[in-house]
Amino acid sequence: MxxxxxxxxxxxxxxxxxxxxxxxxxxxxxxxxxxxxxxxPAALLLPGYLVAAVLFVPGSLTQAERVIYVFxxxxxxxxxxxxxxxxxxxxxxxxxxxxxxxxxxxxxxxAQARRGGGARPRRPARPELRKLAPIPIxxxxxxxxxxxxxxxxxxxxxxxxxxxxxxxxSEATTSAVRVGAENRxxxxxxxxxxxxxxxxxxxxxxxxxxxxxxxxxxxxLPPIAGRAPVVVxxxxxxxxxRRAALAPEALR
Amino acid sequence: xxxxxPPRLGAAPVLGVASALGLLLVALGDDAARSASAxxxxxxxxxxxxxxxxxxxxxxxxxxxxxxxxGLVVLLSISLFLVKVLYSPTGFVFYDxxxxxxxxxxxxxxxxxxxxxxxxxxxxxxPGLDLLTAPLVALGRLSxxxxxxxxxxxxxxxxxxxxxxxxxxxxRSSRAAGIGVAVYAANPSFxxxxxxxxxxxxxxxxxxxxxxxxxRWTESRQRLGVRSLVATMALLSATLAxxxxxxxxxxxxxxxxxxxxxxxxxPPQKDGARSLLYTPALPAIMLGIxxxxxxxxxxxxxxxxxxxxxxxxxxxxxxxxVLGGSxxxxxxxxxxxANGWLARLIAVVSVLTLLAAIPxxxxxxxxxxxxxxxxxxxxxxxxxxxxxxxxxxxxxxTEASQRASEFVFLGLAFLxxxxxxxxxxxxxxxxxxxxxxxxxxxxxxxxxxGFIVGEPPQGRQPGPFLVAAERRSVSAEGLAAAHFAGAELxxxxxxxxxxANAMLMGSYGGLDPVTRKIFGVPxxxxxxxxxxxxxxxxxxxxxxxxxxxxxxxxxxxxxxxGYYFTAEEPGAFSRTQPISAAALGKFAQxxxxxxxxxxxxxxxxxxxxxxx
Numbered sequence: 001m002x003x004x005x006x007x008x009x010x011x012x013x014x015x016x017x018x019x020x021x022x023x024x025x026x027x028x029x030x031x032x033x034x035x036x037x038x039x040x041p042a043a044l045l046l047p048g049y050l051v052a053a054v055l056f057v058p059g060s061l062t063q064a065e066r067v068i069y070v071f072x073x074x075x076x077x078x079x080x081x082x083x084x085x086x087x088x089x090x091x092x093x094x095x096x097x098x099x100x101x102x103x104x105x106x107x108x109x110x111a112q113a114r115r116g117g118g119a120r121p122r123r124p125a126r127p128e129l130r131k132l133a134p135i136p137i138x139x140x141x142x143x144x145x146x147x148x149x150x151x152x153x154x155x156x157x158x159x160x161x162x163x164x165x166x167x168x169x170s171e172a173t174t175s176a177v178r179v180g181a182e183n184r185x186x187x188x189x190x191x192x193x194x195x196x197x198x199x200x201x202x203x204x205x206x207x208x209x210x211x212x213x214x215x216x217x218x219x220x221l222p223p224i225a226g227r228a229p230v231v232v233x234x235x236x237x238x239x240x241x242r243r244a245a246l247a248p249e250a251l252r
Numbered sequence: 253x254x255x256x257x258p259p260r261l262g263a264a265p266v267l268g269v270a271s272a273l274g275l276l277l278v279a280l281g282d283d284a285a286r287s288a289s290a291x292x293x294x295x296x297x298x299x300x301x302x303x304x305x306x307x308x309x310x311x312x313x314x315x316x317x318x319x320x321x322x323g324l325v326v327l328l329s330i331s332l333f334l335v336k337v338l339y340s341p342t343g344f345v346f347y348d349x350x351x352x353x354x355x356x357x358x359x360x361x362x363x364x365x366x367x368x369x370x371x372x373x374x375x376x377x378x379p380g381l382d383l384l385t386a387p388l389v390a391l392g393r394l395s396x397x398x399x400x401x402x403x404x405x406x407x408x409x410x411x412x413x414x415x416x417x418x419x420x421x422x423x424r425s426s427r428a429a430g431i432g433v434a435v436y437a438a439n440p441s442f443x444x445x446x447x448x449x450x451x452x453x454x455x456x457x458x459x460x461x462x463x464x465x466x467x468r469w470t471e472s473r474q475r476l477g478v479r480s481l482v483a484t485m486a487l488l489s490a491t492l493a494x495x496x497x498x499x500x501x502x503x504x505x506x507x508x509x510x511x512x513x514x515x516x517x518x519p520p521q522k523d524g525a526r527s528l529l530y531t532p533a534l535p536a537i538m539l540g541i542x543x544x545x546x547x548x549x550x551x552x553x554x555x556x557x558x559x560x561x562x563x564x565x566x567x568x569x570x571x572x573x574v575l576g577g578s579x580x581x582x583x584x585x586x587x588x589x590a591n592g593w594l595a596r597l598i599a600v601v602s603v604l605t606l607l608a609a610i611p612x613x614x615x616x617x618x619x620x621x622x623x624x625x626x627x628x629x630x631x632x633x634x635x636x637x638x639x640x641x642x643x644x645x646x647x648x649x650t651e652a653s654q655r656a657s658e659f660v661f662l663g664l665a666f667l668x669x670x671x672x673x674x675x676x677x678x679x680x681x682x683x684x685x686x687x688x689x690x691x692x693x694x695x696x697x698x699x700x701x702g703f704i705v706g707e708p709p710q711g712r713q714p715g716p717f718l719v720a721a722e723r724r725s726v727s728a729e730g731l732a733a734a735h736f737a738g739a740e741l742x743x744x745x746x747x748x749x750x751x752a753n754a755m756l757m758g759s760y761g762g763l764d765p766v767t768r769k770i771f772g773v774p775x776x777x778x779x780x781x782x783x784x785x786x787x788x789x790x791x792x793x794x795x796x797x798x799x800x801x802x803x804x805x806x807x808x809x810x811x812x813x814g815y816y817f818t819a820e821e822p823g824a825f826s827r828t829q830p831i832s833a834a835a836l837g838k839f840a841q842x843x844x845x846x847x848x849x850x851x852x853x854x855x856x857x858x859x860x861x862x863x864x
Contacts, residue, residue, distance in 0.1 A: 022391070032393055039392040044406060051487075055480040064322060064417055065464065069484075071410035072461040075384055075454060076491045082383035083494060090363020091383075093390040134265040141272035142334060145279040149338040152283040153714070160728035164851035168740055184732065184851075227861070229846045245846040247861035 005112040012108045015050055018042050019104035026097050047100065048074030050107035057115055077103065161185050165193075165234040165242040170218055174251050179232045180216035181242075183209035192235040195219050198228045224248050262320030264327055267306050271331040274302030279338050285713040296713055297700070303331045304437070304699050309692040311430035314677065321430040322416060329412035332437060333405050336447035339714055343397055345723040348372055348450040350759035356382040356396050357759075360389060370765050371758040374451075374558045377551030380458075380495030381451040400449035408447065411457040412436075415665075418460055421467050422626050423669050431695075432669035438602065438699040439661035440706025441654050455496030456658065459503040462488040466507065466535045467626075470514070473530070485535045493542035497555045500543040502659040506629060507536035513625030532625075563652065595704050602701020603641065605694060606664055610634055613667025616674065633663030644705070654706060710812055719830070720811030725752035729853040733801070736849055737761035737856065741799065748775055748792070749801035750816045753854065757801060767817045770795040776821040779806070782835050784842035793862050799848075800839060800857040807833040 008016075022042035025035045051073035052066060061069065081099050082091055089095065162184050170176035183189050188210050195203040203219045221230065229245040281295030307328045310316055316324075344350050351372030358366045359382045369375040375382065381403075388399040412433055420429035436442070446453055465484045473481050492500050511533040518527070547555060591599070617624075617631040637660050643653035672691060678684050703712070710721055718724040734756035743762040754765035767775055770791050778788055778800070792800075806816055807830050815824040816831065839845055844861035 026391060036392050036394065040388065040402070043388050043391050044402075055484055056476060060476050060480075064413060068410055068414045068417065068461055068464065071406060072414075072458055072488065075380070075407070075458060075495075076487045078384045078387055079380040079491050079494060080487070082386075083379065086364045091359065091386065092363055095363075096387040096390055131261060132265055134269050138265070138268035138272040141269065142275050145272070145275040145338060146334070146341055148276070148279045149282060149341040152279070152286050153340065153342045156286045156714070157728040157731070162729055162732075162852045164732060164736065164849065166736065166740070166849040168848060182732065182736075182851075184728065229861075242850050242852065244848055244850050246848055247844075247846040247858060249863060250846070250848075250858050250860040 005109055008108065008112050009115065012053065012112055015046060015053075016104055016108050018046055019101055022046075023097055023101060026093065042100065043078075044074055045070055046074075047077035047103055048072065050103055050111065051077060053111035054107050054114060158186065163189065163191070163234065163236065163242060165232060165244050167195075167230065167232045167244045167246045169246065169251050172218075173220075175223075176218050176220045177230055177232075177246055177251070178216060178218050180214060181209065181234055182214045183211055186211050189236060191215075191241075194233045194235070195230065196233070197221075197224075197230050198226075202230070221251075224251070260317040260319040261323045262316055263310055264320050264323030267310060267324065268327055270306045271303045271327055274299045274304075275331060275334050275338065277302060278335050282338055282714050285715045288716050292713060292715075300335065300700065300703070301696060303335070304328070304434075305692060305696045307331075308434045308695045308699075309688060311427075311434050312672065312688055312691050312695070314427060316427070316430075318426040321426050322413065325412050325416045325430060325433045326409055328434065328437060329409040330405070332443055333408050333447050336444055337401060337405075339444070340723070343726075344400070344449060344759075345726045346444070346448045346450075347722055347755050349400070349448045350755045351375060352381055352385075352400065352449050352451070353396050354759045354762075355379070356385050356389065356400070357762075359383070359386045360396075370763075371755065372450075374497065374551070374554045377546075377554040378451050378495055378497065380491060381449075381454050384454060385449075404447065404449050404453050407454050407457045411453075411460060414457060414460040414464055415662075418463050418467070419666060419669060421464075422624075422630060422666050423673060425669075425673050428669040428673040431672050432665035434695055435668045435698065436661050436665040438606075438695075438702035439657045439664075440702050441657050442661075442706075443703050444707060444711070445654060446658060451496045452499060452655075452658070455492060455499035458488055458492045458495060459499045462492060462503060462535060462539070463506070466510075466532050469535065470531055482534070486538050489535065489538040489542045492539065493546040494550075497543075497547075497551065497559065498655060499659075500539060504536060504539045504543060506633065506659075506662075507532045507539065509629035509632065510625050511536055513628045517623045517625055591704060591709055595709075598697055599701040599704040602698045602705070605698050606637060606668065607641075609664070609668045609671050610637065612671045616670055617667075627666070630663040630666040633660060634667045635663070636660045637664055657706070708813075717805070718812045719805055719809045720750065720752055720816045721813045722752060722755070724812070726756065727853070729851050730756050730803070731760070732851055733757075733849065733854040733856065734759070734761040737763055741856075745798040746796055747799040747801055747856075748778055748797055750779070750803055750806060751813075751818065753801055753803055763799070766795070766797065768820070770797070774817070774821050776817045776823075779816070780831055780835055782832070782838065784838050784845070789844060789862055792859055797859055799859060800845065802836055802839050802855050802857065803853060804833070804836055804855075805853050806831050807836050 018038070019042065021038050025038050048070035052061075052069040056066070056069070081103075082096075085091060085095060085099065164182040164184070166180050168178045170178055177195070179193065179195060181191060181193060183191075188208055190206070190208045193205045193207070194201060202221065205217065207215050209215055227248060229247050231243065231245045233240055234242040277295050277299030281292045281299060284290070284292035284295060307324050311321060311324055339345075344353055351369060352375065354371055355365065355369050355375035358369075359379070365376055365379040365382060367376050385396065385399050385403050388394060388403065389396055392399065394402070415436060416429045416433050419432035420426050423429055423432065446456070462485060465481060465488060468476055469481050469485065492503065511528075511531050514531040515528065515533075518531075613634065614631045617627045620627070636656070640653040640656045640660055643656075644650055675687070678687055710718055710724055715724060717727045730753055733753070737757055738761045741761070741763065744764050746764045746766055747757060749757055749765045749767065751767055754767050757763045758765045769775060771794060773791055778791075779802070781788065810827040810830050815821050818824070839855070839857050840847060845857040845859060846861060847855050848858045849856040
């Protein structure tokens with residue numbers, strides 16, 4: 001191919017426009033829904049469409065075959081390009097977007113050149129809307145089913161009633177510990193928390209947590225000698241509810 | 253510019269409403285099952301029948317146009333995929349899905365695919381799925397769950413469409429192709445195993461697309477262009493080799509068989525080598541080179557680790573069964589859960605129907621006037637169904653049987669399709685209607701029976717927590733502990749943990765679960781023994797175990813799935829008593845261990861105190 005084509009078919013122009021739009025919404029601040037609407041077809045369909053357009057001129061494949069190749073070549077593109085590129089550089093959003101844009105820049109003129117003055121893609125069929133009327137109804141019912149299932153699954157998890165307590169080394173110093181609690185009781189709960197070592201109280205707290213709320217504090221310790229652990233006890237309704245401990249070795 | 257003619261969709265849009273109502277019934281059934289209310293099961297099965305039955309009826313009809321059949325295949329695929337989505341619509345719960353979540357998460361975090369995955373050891377060797385999903389997450393700003401679900405839904409639908417085209421060529425009939433797709437949906441792995449976020453789902457699409465390209469290569473390469481087809485087959489072969497081991501090997505074997513029959517049937521050619529390349533031999537060579545190179549240089553180790561255990565277990569079990577070393581596994585029972593009489597009857601009728609179709613179909617293929625090498629290799633593939641059934645009777649062959657069914661059913665779908673295609677149509681309308689209804693009922697039973705064979709009773713619907721039941725063991729407490737670990741504990745920390753919690757700790761927790769053995773000692777011993785003795789303490793130190801995760805609920809019942817930690821643990825599949833509560837409680841008093849996290853059901857013990 002000695003020259004870039006001067007004129008491009010509508011489908012290839014649209015592919016190029018989709019790639020550019022994908023780049024713009026990735027770089028600029030756009031609502032997530034707009035991003036998803038543009039980027040998902042760009043990621044799932046565009047690479048395969050372009051590869052199929054380069055390899056197979058219009059009319060050589062049936063419509064059904066072309067659909068299959070579009071999806072398959074999208075898999076091929078992401079799998080093989082990612083495989084090769086990650087050997088040299090790490091894959092991230094910018095790299096993936098660059099791969100998509102490079103493919104578009106190369107494939108669009110190649111596909112046009114292959115078509116030459118020959119067959120053009122036929123315009124899509126005008127759908128018989130009356131016959132497609134049940135489809136939105138079906139989609140709405142399916143959406144209700146999915147919403148019901150999601151709500152049911154969330155409710156099942158929400159039915160569990162428990163509280164958690166933990167103690168960990170401080171990230172900043174070996175002279176402190178982080179203690180925490182989480183409420184998953186389904187209602188507000190008042191807790192008492194006591195940190196002690198060898199029976200000697202080091203710190204006490206009283207707090208109320210709403211459902212799914214978390215409480216954390218960093219507690220400084222006096223110099224530690226011996227092997228007795230630091231103990232955190234969580235009380236609920238005046239009774240010991242949960243207990244955790246941290247060995248001095250974990251602080252070093 | 254001329255417009256294409258619109259495809260005639262016939263009844264497909266209306267049947268879409270029926271399928272959607274079926275999905276609503278499934279959702280209502282699953283909702284009842286989650287709260288252990290009555291009526292969950294009947295609603296679920298009714299929903300499946302409402303999805304599958306009308307579509308099967310229309311695919312069986314002789315009057316549906318091709319466009320409608322394609323529409324129905326797409327509808328069937330999407331609807332059955334959504335049945336799986338309804339099982340767990342808010343997060344992954346299947347073991348392999350969580351392993352692939354981990355692989356995709358690691359790729360997104362590091363930009364490279366990592367060298368190990370504690371849940372699915374083959375992910376580093378076959379990164380096709382995470383390389384496909386990660387761009388969707390990064391570019392579309394989706395969660396891995398949503399991106400993965402979308403990927404599998406799209407890939408599965410494209411696969412079913414590709415399967416339709418492949419069977420259309422093999423049977424020379426769009427009606428038979430539609431019937432074949434409906435039969436394929438009856439394979440025991442179809443509804444859940446192949447609908448999960450895992451590499452095999454993607455590989456099946458690439459594999460069947462390669463078969464379609466091979467058809468074009470052998471029959472109409474000049475029209476498409478030799479170079480285009482060669483490039484297509486090369487790209488698909490390379491992608492398949494890096495996506496899934498078994499699918500690569502199965503498609504390679506199919507292509508080789510096809511090429512052999514093509515060579516046997518072909519008249520002698522002057523330029524033998526050149527004519528051989530214009531058969532399935534060329535894509536077979538391409539795939540063979542790609543898969544071999546990938547095995548040799550990248551994925552050999554993980555492939556051997558994964559497949560050797562399954563294959564040796566299956567072969568050993570088969571020999572034990574044949575030579576009398578062990579009795580057969582009880583059919584229709586798994587982990588102490590048994591199917592009711594109706595489920596057993598449906599499963600038996602399903603299997604017998606498929607078995608009956610094999611000799612009828614093989615006879616048609618071998619005695620047919622037209623010698624078609626593709627038909628012959630598919631017929632041989634179908635005969636392997638007998639071997640997969642035998643594996644199901646062995647102690648450790650079920651998984652091998654399950655995985656083989658995806659390939660074997662390619663052949664079965666073809667044979668059943670041509671048997672039905674060639675049934676004589678009754679002259680009277682009443683007779684035709686009766687035949688249609690009868691065949692629809694039979695196909696529906698085959699479909700339901702396949703699902704019953706493939707899924708244990710406790711795994712078919714969601715429900716209350718069960719001990720050691722994989723997807724039924726994903727609970728709020730387990731998720732809370734895993735998210736705590738993911739947020740607070742050093743990534744990659746080695747932990748001893750049971751199988752069900754390992755799924756969560758190894759994915760959302762970012763930890764490295766050890767569930768099999770340390771220095772030859774089964775992990776189960778650490779949990780089951782009544783004392784935490786010095787030998788165990790030494791093992792934990794030598795094994796660099798950072799934490800021990802203890803789920804008190806393991807003492808409630810014997811393991812529903814047959815084992816707590818691994819299928820090879822002592823007492824697997826034969827326990828009648830659970831782990832004792834005292835054994836699980838010993839960790840609280842064990843010297844050197846401190847409980848750093850507790851949510852009542854699950855405790856995480858730090859082992860720092862053992863390293864003095």
